[in-house]
Amino acid sequence: MSNVIEEAGWKFHWRLTESAGIMVYLADYKGRRVLWEGSLPYITVDHQRETLDPKDDPGEIHGPWWVPLGTRTIQGPVRVQSFRGGVELSATFVAGPYQYTQLWRFHDDGRLSPWVTIYGPGVHDQHTYHPHFRFDFDLDGARDDAFERFEEGRWQRVDSEGWFPYSGEADEAGNVWRQVDFGSGASINIRPHQWDDAEVFAIRYHDGEWAPYSPRAGAGTQPFPAAYVGAEALDGEDVTLWYVAHVHFDQSFPYTAGPWIRIEGLAS
Amino acid sequence: MKKKPAKAAAKAKAKPPAKLAPVAKSAKKPPARRSPDVAKADPALFDPLTPGEVADALRTLTEDRRVTAMAKVGRYRVICAEPLVVKPPHWMAGHRLARIVAYDYAADRAVDATVDLDAGVVAHLDVNTSQPMLSRDEEMLAIEIAMTDSRVSEKLHMGEAPQAMLHYWGRVPGDLSFARRSAAVVFGRADGHASIVAVVDLLDQAVTQVVPAELW
Numbered sequence: 175m176s177n178v179i180e181e182a183g184w185k186f187h188w189r190l191t192e193s194a195g196i197m198v199y200l201a202d203y204k205g206r207r208v209l210w211e212g213s214l215p216y217i218t219v220d221h222q223r224e225t226l227d228p229k230d231d232p233g234e235i236h237g238p239w240w241v242p243l244g245t246r247t248i249q250g251p252v253r254v255q256s257f258r259g260g261v262e263l264s265a266t267f268v269a270g271p272y273q274y275t276q277l278w279r280f281h282d283d284g285r286l287s288p289w290v291t292i293y294g295p296g297v298h299d300q301h302t303y304h305p306h307f308r309f310d311f312d313l314d315g316a317r318d319d320a321f322e323r324f325e326e327g328r329w330q331r332v333d334s335e336g337w338f339p340y341s342g343e344a345d346e347a348g349n350v351w352r353q354v355d356f357g358s359g360a361s362i363n364i365r366p367h368q369w370d371d372a373e374v375f376a377i378r379y380h381d382g383e384w385a386p387y388s389p390r391a392g393a394g395t396q397p398f399p400a401a402y403v404g405a406e407a408l409d410g411e412d413v414t415l416w417y418v419a420h421v422h423f424d425q426s427f428p429y430t431a432g433p434w435i436r437i438e439g440l441a442s
Numbered sequence: 443m444k445k446k447p448a449k450a451a452a453k454a455k456a457k458p459p460a461k462l463a464p465v466a467k468s469a470k471k472p473p474a475r476r477s478p479d480v481a482k483a484d485p486a487l488f489d490p491l492t493p494g495e496v497a498d499a500l501r502t503l504t505e506d507r508r509v510t511a512m513a514k515v516g517r518y519r520v521i522c523a524e525p526l527v528v529k530p531p532h533w534m535a536g537h538r539l540a541r542i543v544a545y546d547y548a549a550d551r552a553v554d555a556t557v558d559l560d561a562g563v564v565a566h567l568d569v570n571t572s573q574p575m576l577s578r579d580e581e582m583l584a585i586e587i588a589m590t591d592s593r594v595s596e597k598l599h600m601g602e603a604p605q606a607m608l609h610y611w612g613r614v615p616g617d618l619s620f621a622r623r624s625a626a627v628v629f630g631r632a633d634g635h636a637s638i639v640a641v642v643d644l645l646d647q648a649v650t651q652v653v654p655a656e657l658w
Binding site for chain 1: 479480481483485488489490521522524526527528529532534541543556566570571572573574575578605606607608609610611612613614615617619620621626628630634635636639653655656658
């Protein structure tokens with residue numbers, strides 16, 4: 175199967191990684207570069223105890239765990255399918271009681287849906303999934319970008335790296351964060367799933383600076399991507415975004431986490 | 443989906459301290475610095491490494507003087523070997539690069555190396571305390587250790603077997619797995635029901651915890 179797909183106004187490449195699921199790279203929309211690389215580096219899982227009395231609740235006594243989504247956990251092939259108005263990639267990963275279907279959906283109107291459907295029983299009901307998506311958007315070039323979030327009723331520029339949780343505010347289309355390219359005026363708009371309890375880490379790009387093989391930065395330290403957050407300026411630079419969801423298991427599973435992404439302002 | 447109190451608690455645990463950047467109130471546009479070269483990147487650089495490229499990268503790494511101790515003692519595991527692509531204007535842009543991550547058990551450190559396959563050199567080397575994912579060898583070792591531990595075997599029922607091997611770390615410093623390389627082996631039935639979780643210390647190659655799955 176060829177790993178380059180041209181359909182629905184998109185041209186993109188993909189490959190199956192060792193640990194970060196299906197990676198999409200060098201993605202263009204209407205002939206313009208949008209994405210250098212995007213992947214699902216990890217889904218960590220942590221556990222809570224089921225107790226009715228807060229006095230008896232010991233808190234989370236165990237740490238998190240995770241299993242790589244990649245060549246050793248994939249079930250069957252990566253599927254490429256057309257749908258009305260677009261094309262999608264999907265793959266299913268299984269590790270015992272944890273099961274995931276990763277999706278990349280490309281729409282002809284400029285929408286992009288990097289999602290993951292989570293199912294499987296886990297080891298017991300009281301557990302929470304933390305899927306981490308990583309996006310290195312290069313909208314019409316790597317630099318000359320800015321990161322903005324919707325706050326106090328309008329879009330506001332963010333000067334330096336940081337952690338930006340969804341506060342409940344969004345623009346009329348539901349977008350909460352966006353990456354803007356100065357040269358073209360085009361933007362990548364990110365709308366979280368209502369129940370994702372999402373947050374975005376905005377980090378200045380450095381070659382090789384990502385942790386493809388672990389969220390664990392070291393004992394007693396922040397995990398990745400929080401460990402990357404410093405005080406570097408973002409304005410006018412190359413920006414990397416991590417979208418992290420927090421999804422508690424309950425009987426409404428399966429649950430599909432991940433953002434809606436829409437490219438706007440790219441003239442062909 | 444219903445929200446539960448546990449979700450909020452879990453979220454609070456997962457979040458780092460707030461590091462919100464100051465928000466500019468005026469969207470002042472800086473001067474443009476165009477870098478269109480990323481649009482000309484060679485897609486072939488992202489292709490998976492061939493077996494020969496992996497072997498080449500590992501040979502180059504283990505011959506590097508900076509990791510002589512690791513290679514000589516031989517107590518290391520190669521975790522992963524994948525292509526790495528850097529953007530222009532970096533000097534390695536356009537080079538075929540391999541990223542090799544290994545775990546050095548003798549030094550209890552992770553080795554993260556970038557090998558320039560075009561030049562045949564280790565272009566970048568970082569030795570750190572991060573905990574990369576488990577290698578396949580380590581997963582198999584964890585199962586073997588757990589299966590031969592009497593505290594595990596005496597709790598297993600007919601038909602129960604290892605379901606999953608997970609990279610695990612403890613939350614509190616008093617937990618051995620807080621700072622030591624560890625795996626969790628989940629045992630259960632083929633229908634997905636989990637019965638026991640065994641935590642394996644990969645440094646000492648010993649089971650440190652056996653916990654009924656419902657109490658995990």
